[in-house]
Amino acid sequence: MRASLIVLVLALLTVPAHALPPPCSWGQVYEDRNGNGTREAGEPGLPGIKVSNGIQIAVTDARGEYSLDYIDGRTLFIIKPAGYDLAARPDGLPARWRNLQYHAGPALKYGGIPERQPDCTHFGLRPRAAVKDGALDVLLFADSQTSSVTDVDYYWRDIVQPLVGRHGAALGLTLGDVTNDDLSLYPQILRTTMSLQVPWLFIPGNHDLDFDAAGDEDSLRTFRHHLGPDTFAWEEEAATFIGLDDVIYQPGGTPAYFGGLREDQFAFLQAYLPTVRKDRLLVIGVHIPFYEPGARGFRPQDRERLFAMLEDFPHVLLLSGHTHTQRHWYHDASTGWHGMRPLHEYNVGAACGAYWSGIKDAEGIPDTTMADGTPNGYARLRVDAGGAYALSWHPARDADGSGIGLHAPRVLRKGAYPAWGVFANVYMGDAETRVEYRIDDGEWKPMKRVEQPDPRLLVENMRDDMAEVLRGYDRSPEAEASQHLWRGALPTDLAEGEHAVEVRAFDRWQGERSARTSYRLQVAEP
Template identity: 25%
Template sequence: MIKRRDFLKTAALSSAALVIPNINIAQPQTDSKYLLNNSFLRINGIVTADGNPLKNVVVSDGETVVITDENGNYELITKNRFVFISIPSGYKIPQNETGTALFYKEIDRKKRISFYPFELEKSGDDTSHSFIVFADPQTLDAQDMVRFKTETIPDLKLTIKDENLKNVFGVSNGDIVFDNLKLYPDYQERVKESGIPFFQVLGNHDVDKKAKTDETSVNVFEDYFGPAYYSFNRGNIHYVVLDDIFWFGGYMGYLNQKMLDWLKNDLAFVEKGETVVIFSHIPPYTTQALRNGDKKENDRLRIVNKELLYDLLRDYKSYLICGHTHESQYLQDDSIDVHVCGAVCGAWWTSDICIDGTPNGYSIYTVNGVSISWKYKSTRKPINHQLRVYKPLSELNKTDEIIANVWCYDKNWKIEWFEDDVLKGEMENRIDFDPLSKSLYDDKDKLTRHKWISPVKNDHMFFAKPSKTAKTITVKVTDRWGNIFKESIDL
């Protein structure tokens, strides 16, 4: 395999992304920090580590993509708000004082500052690393933030210690807040307490709802977290964060052409065949419409132009890690692994489970070389809590079948059941409701907050019918890596 730095050198000679147009530099037309005008500014800088220049570091303004030369220098012409680097493997993730990742500089047009240096620090070999995905923390108010502070963050810190996670970073995968953008500072305080750097993804509840256009809807988010799309590297993996929220007073899942062009240029520096992990809030696809029997897919629950993204990813082993739906689903779409992660807030902090029965929690990904494994960590539950079993003819399950919810299930998992220690075979997979979620969210009188919440059918429910003489039932789950989880109930 070509080493990444050698590949970058080759790509630099051939990529059209490096061309800097020979144009006149216009004077800025406004002092507004938000309005993107047609005036261009020539900027340059140097990327160093421990005082030494770094070559072949990818630098971008969200359109043009360049790499640093032998002396660590870069130059580009921009009309955009930020310049940022794609943090190279083997270097620490810089952090703001708030704990969030600092990989960008805001371009000061008012003072017409043109020099933007970046200083990195070596971290050593990060071929093995881990990352945490917070899908939908979605805090609405101080009450929600207290739960995030006292439940999620302490659980994460304990998990990092107990699981001995190394070279770990976090990703808040959208809907960081629930329309209340004034809570961003509180969120920053919480992730700082985690002790790991966090990258942020824009969610539909993170945009400025007062904005009249998609372009201006991200301004407040960018005030706190920098650009809404960017890339970085850890070990052998290239990571990309995308903004798939198209805001027009409502929203839909959509990737604009400017960002797609940037992604094409960014991927020009990634060798074909390598692994690319993409974080976006809205999934490219789920089976929710199929599960609900809907004739048409909801454009708020999918990326309507996902094919354009898939075309750019054809030459790579790709994962798309998403949130948004407050349920769990792991599937393949057009040979791309799509992960829809359960929500930190569950069903908007009304209880302890999502609308499909997945517990409130977060996802843990472990990377060794190009091998990626994952598991779901239920908040305030043991790491091996990977299923919930319902007793037949009980308060929650009125049927004569044993029911199991295995929220991290995919087609490579095996779900078996035992009756009085005798293997009976694999359980039947059906699309159905989780009994606990149905009990909690079907009866609107039980909902003291957010009475619009409803349970949803999911595709990770399993069923088996025990004999009338059975005394103990055990459900055995074997995941795609051979890990085994069991839960038993007495009848």
């Protein structure tokens, strides 16, 4: 008998790889009562849970079992339902996915997806107590975009560390460009981000690609190995989140990438959206903004196709990154949206600001103000029951908290023509925001919205131009027209001396915000 067994083993060893039994194409979802991520006796299967390979969606049966077509090189993931938590992987990320790589994949500089014999994929869900009032708080990061371990340290000290142990959020989302082409930094970025101890979801950007991949289909293998699926869904009591890779890579092409969606993503959306509840907020997260024009912008036909699939949802919010500026955009028929009211897209400012550029402060961290005058930082999303939401922007290590950046001349000649003004950069403002100012506690007057560069950044540009040596590793970005800048003329017919300037803005979500500065009038002779 021993001889027969040896013969059988030797025979199996000589069978070519393509003739081996196929990988497991089924799995189970179970109630992980102790939260250890391993199914144990007494932990029952959970019916009605959705699992996907990014194209198809399977729903678990009465025993918690599901079956999907096996597709080598794809990512299998659970769509976490509301009211449950997932166990954490060793790296801190929620245990929500498994990459399927049976045969060797393409050789890539940063590793791609390691080859292995996948086992049957099981997912454990732990029931969670209902959230009081059903509200959800989410941290929103975009473009941490680190090029080196030095940048990772900036990201830690400037963005993450001030939030550790005090953020109160239940979920985190990064909207692409996690790093800046150096994918070897993923483990460090991940370790830093997961110190926030909250489930985190990552969406890829154009700087998260395997640039040595032969085509778009293999360009996110390293991202998927470290950070999870490039297309996913995640459900909470107050909101449903869908993350979509919207970077179409064209190796050797011009441009090298553009914004758009793949056919497999549309297949996933076609299968998933009919199951999504319409009485809560639907959040669609991408990297390249849907409104982005030009050769690298979002493909109009893909945008219109997606928008048509979203028209019946009464509560939708679009989130994007990529621009290293910040603005609100309201889609209408001109961009292919035909819903009952404009579709809101919030283009989130960058955590790295202007790529960690500018002069360093006393802590050794670059100023890194963005080209539209917005300071680097992060956003927060609060979602309430019924689809209502609120957004806010939080500059890194901000002690002010006003959400307004002011610029005014320090001194003007008393009696001069009032040609100089105070500028207010209202970081979360848009065309409908009401902004007012007053001098010395006088009457409130409206400020005028202007689309021009923020003078504060123009000053930095001039200082960089005039410097004989570099003021920092990289100089501040060239100032560009801001979409949230207001101006008010400063009177020169007041008394000689110091005059207080107060600005207030009425934020639709945060209420009245205010900031103060001053200028001085001086008597001068010709």
